[in-house]
Amino acid sequence: MRLLLPLxxxxxxxxxxxxxxxxxxxxxxxxxxxxxxKITQVSFDETQFREDIKTLSSDGFEGRAPTTRxxxxxxxxxxxxxxAMGLNGANNGDYLQAVPMVSYTAAEDQKTSLAGLPLxxxxxxxxxxxxxxxGVDIKDAPLVFVGYGISAPEYDWNDYQGIDMxxxxxxxxxxxxxxxxxxxxxxNGKAMTYYGRWDYKYLxxxxxxxxxxxxxxxxAPASYPWSxxxxxxxxxxxxxxxxxxxxxxxVKVEGWITLDAATQLFDKSGISLKNLSDRAAxxxxxxxxxxxxxxxxANTAEYANSYNVVATLPGAKxxxxxxxxxxxxxxxxxxxxxxxxxxxxxxxDNASGTAGILAIARQFAQQAKLGEPSERSLTxxxxxxxxxxxxxxRYYAANPIYPIEKSVAVFNLDSTNxxxxxxxxxxxxxxxxxxxxxxxxxxxxxxxxxxxxxxxxSGGFFRSDHFSFAQKGIPAVFxxxxxxxxxxxxxxxxxxxxxxxxxxxxxxxxxxxxDWDLSGALEDIGVYYxxxxxxxxxxxxxxxxxxxxxxxxxxAKSAENEVTVKLED
Numbered sequence: 217m218r219l220l221l222p223l224x225x226x227x228x229x230x231x232x233x234x235x236x237x238x239x240x241x242x243x244x245x246x247x248x249x250x251x252x253x254k255i256t257q258v259s260f261d262e263t264q265f266r267e268d269i270k271t272l273s274s275d276g277f278e279g280r281a282p283t284t285r286x287x288x289x290x291x292x293x294x295x296x297x298x299x300a301m302g303l304n305g306a307n308n309g310d311y312l313q314a315v316p317m318v319s320y321t322a323a324e325d326q327k328t329s330l331a332g333l334p335l336x337x338x339x340x341x342x343x344x345x346x347x348x349x350x351g352v353d354i355k356d357a358p359l360v361f362v363g364y365g366i367s368a369p370e371y372d373w374n375d376y377q378g379i380d381m382x383x384x385x386x387x388x389x390x391x392x393x394x395x396x397x398x399x400x401x402x403x404n405g406k407a408m409t410y411y412g413r414w415d416y417k418y419l420x421x422x423x424x425x426x427x428x429x430x431x432x433x434x435x436a437p438a439s440y441p442w443s444x445x446x447x448x449x450x451x452x453x454x455x456x457x458x459x460x461x462x463x464x465x466x467v468k469v470e471g472w473i474t475l476d477a478a479t480q481l482f483d484k485s486g487i488s489l490k491n492l493s494d495r496a497a498x499x500x501x502x503x504x505x506x507x508x509x510x511x512x513x514a515n516t517a518e519y520a521n522s523y524n525v526v527a528t529l530p531g532a533k534x535x536x537x538x539x540x541x542x543x544x545x546x547x548x549x550x551x552x553x554x555x556x557x558x559x560x561x562x563x564x565d566n567a568s569g570t571a572g573i574l575a576i577a578r579q580f581a582q583q584a585k586l587g588e589p590s591e592r593s594l595t596x597x598x599x600x601x602x603x604x605x606x607x608x609x610r611y612y613a614a615n616p617i618y619p620i621e622k623s624v625a626v627f628n629l630d631s632t633n634x635x636x637x638x639x640x641x642x643x644x645x646x647x648x649x650x651x652x653x654x655x656x657x658x659x660x661x662x663x664x665x666x667x668x669x670x671x672x673x674s675g676g677f678f679r680s681d682h683f684s685f686a687q688k689g690i691p692a693v694f695x696x697x698x699x700x701x702x703x704x705x706x707x708x709x710x711x712x713x714x715x716x717x718x719x720x721x722x723x724x725x726x727x728x729x730x731d732w733d734l735s736g737a738l739e740d741i742g743v744y745y746x747x748x749x750x751x752x753x754x755x756x757x758x759x760x761x762x763x764x765x766x767x768x769x770x771x772a773k774s775a776e777n778e779v780t781v782k783l784e785d
Contacts (some may be wrong), residue, residue, distance in 0.1 A: 260575050260738050268297075268571035270728045272545070273563035280562060281549025282317060282454050282522035282600050282607075290545050291523055294598050297574055298527035301581040306526035306595060306617050313524040315600055315611045316457040320346050322450075323514040324553070330359065331484040331507035335477055342449045343430075343471035348517035352469050357427055358384045359481075359505040363496035364392055365417040365429070371403055375500045376424045385428035385469070385509050386421045387478070389496060390414070391437035395673050396497035407645075408675030410765070412437075415605055418470045428469040428509070432478040432489075439674035440721065445472045447560070447722045451551060454604040456611055457519065469511055481507070522546075524608045525598040526617055529580055531752070533591040538618045539752050540595050540690075541576060541744075542609060542681045543569035543629040544602030548722060563728040565721065569629035570598055572741050579745055590752035592624065599681050602630075603722075609681035613688050625651050625751060625758060626692035627744045628682035632737035635713055636706035638698030640667045641743065645677030648765075650758035650772050651691035651751075658746035662739070670699055689769025691758045696740035709733055 271277070271293065278286035295311045305311040322344040326337040335341040345352050363375040365388030375388070392412035394403035403409050410416055414431055421429035435441050449472060458466075473481070482489040485505040495501055525545065531537065547562025561567075577596045583589065595618065601607025616623070641659050643652055646668040656666045669676055677683060682692035701707040713732070720726040751758075759772040 260579065260741060262734060262738060264578075265571050265575050265734060265738065266728075268574055269563055269567045272567035272570055273561040273726075273728045275559055275561065277561075279549040279560040280545060280547045280567075281452070282546050282604070283319060283518075283520040284549055286549060287522060287546070287600070291525060294525045294545065294570070294574075298525070298577065298596065301527075301529075301578055302585070303527035303529050303577060303581060303596070306528045311525050311527055313526050313612065313615075313617060314521040315524055315608050317454050317520060317522045317601065317607065318348070318457050319452040319454050319518045319520070320344060320348075321452045321516045321518075323351075324450075326513040327510070328512075329510040330473075330477075331481050331505070331509075333477070333480055333484065335473070338446050338450060339474075340477040341430075341471060341473045342445055343469055343511065343513065344449065344453055345469050345513075345515045346453070346455050346466055347463065347468060347515070349468075349515060351514040352511055354385075354427065354469060354509060354511040356508045356510065359387055359507050359509055360384050361482075361492060361496075361501070361503045361505055362386045362388050362421075363501040364389050364411070365420055365431075366392060366411045366500075367420055367424070368403075368409075368411050371411075373403075373500050375496075375502055376420075377500060377502070379502045381421070381424045381426040383427050385430060386424070386426045387430050387432065387473075387481075387505070388417055388421075389437070389493060390431050390434055391673065391675075393497045395437045396493070400498075402497075404672075407672030408678070410675075410678050412675055413678050418467060421470075422465050422467045426467050428511070429467045430470070431472050432475060433472045434475050437673065439671060441719075442474055443719070444722045447548065447551070448603065451549075452518075454522070454601050454607060456601075456607055481505070522600040522608070524600055524612055525596075526612075527577065527596050529577070529584060529590070529594045531591050531593040532589040534755075535593050536618075536622050537592045537624055538595045538622060539592055539624050539748050540597060540626045540685070541573045541629070541748070542597045542599055542626055542685075543573045544600070544608065544681055545570045545598040546600050546603055546608075548603055551724075554724060557724040560722070560724055561727045564634060564717070564726050565631045566602070566629075567728070568632040568634065568737060572629040572632050572737065572744075573598065575738075575741055576745050576748070580749075590749065591754075592752040593618075594748065594752060602681055606681055606684050609684035613684040620688050620690060623685070623690045625748075626682050626685040626690055627748055628680055628692060628694045629696070629741075629744070630680040630694065632734075633697035633740055634717075634732045634734060635697070635701075635710040635736060636733040637702045637736040637739055639663070639700040639702055640665050640698035641695065641740070642667055642669050642697050642699075643693060643695040644669050645672075645694070647761065648677070648686075649691040649693070649760045651693050651747075652695075654747035654751055654758070655693060655695055655743055658743045658750070662743075664698075664743075666695075667698065686766050689760070689766055691760060691770065695743075697736065706733070
């Protein structure tokens, strides 16, 4: 595919220095990686980028949980920013798109007994219910092990084959069989498929008529520790408002159990969980545990609108064709059960991504003011409810302000690179669409190389807002950062900062730091800008490669564009 990059390349970014908080523009004189590049006076404002992150993740914004005071502050901040740039409110002049939500809150005082084992809430098990029913009162519900809880005809796999799940609770493994058997040819090997995701597993158990669904947590295949489960699945759980018919089909109780507690449960059944897990990885399986569950807890439901923020910079020639940028503004909010620090500030995840789309929007707006508007429209969507299951992006994809068939591509920003500049550039789920070629060509002047993510088993492609658009056939990318620091000092800084940030994912220590080196984040934002600039000024419609999940929705244009990608170890 021939790409037409803009004649003047973007002068990126702040070089890594002894004091990363100070802004310093990269030039051929200061950075040998850019010696051959013609540079213009186009750059991102690191000071503004930092200020956006710092403000959005401040204690005053209370962790930016949907439907809270923190949301109101966030919406006001983003609306003012887009308005100041001169972007239009996309929703008939309004910058907000209402997303009807319901918040379910399971009581902390839960009485749960599986196979006669009393389990402690948060310590052993986390359960909830996405029903407006006042509470859950389940007695003597049979427990059934259903392997990975997958029904996938294209993989000739059905863990529910031959069993009636009515009135039963499904107990299942996290991830998919490819994780346990990466060289077996099962599923997508080490790289997680959508069948490995928790949201799929709950929905499939619901389709099978199960009363409940419980996933066995294991850190390696889940890709996160038990603390993330506790922090993310306790307290208010938002969901989109569904019809009564849709709601009736959902399992009555869903949640997670620790590996240790699950091992005890299977021991009570006279079965080795390890041995059964080995069997489940080789072939579909379901097995009644000959044990039952008693589960009681109160459950409340509160209804309120949350909001996506949607702003558009109209194109000069093809204004009805849109290139979308997405970043979720929400985080987890406040947990009063915590100690002194109760606020989940969400600086990296995802104040940094939200600040990123603001930076890109400012640059495109400035270009337009200088008389160089893009031919296609550029639309920026700050989504709500990503942490609760991609709610805002799912709602927009189902209720688009601009038609899906007129949406050219999606560039998603989620947790930007705070660890300094890198020689490589990670494209999550690399090898899915022609859109990636725009990123790859934008990397060439920087002498950077595109790579797959190092841990495809984490299922990153299915865990952020771009996935909602991919499911509609819009080519979508989630990219940035890398694993190869540009020099030794950056390597040392990264090692130190990684240690500081260890355990901060979905935790209260995800706070803004003045000593973050944001030069890598700014360079990555520049790659997005270049790729989008090129696509916004041609008539290309990228598609998905043959063999990917979305090829049938919007296909790549010719066989010569098909690619085979070997995932990095």
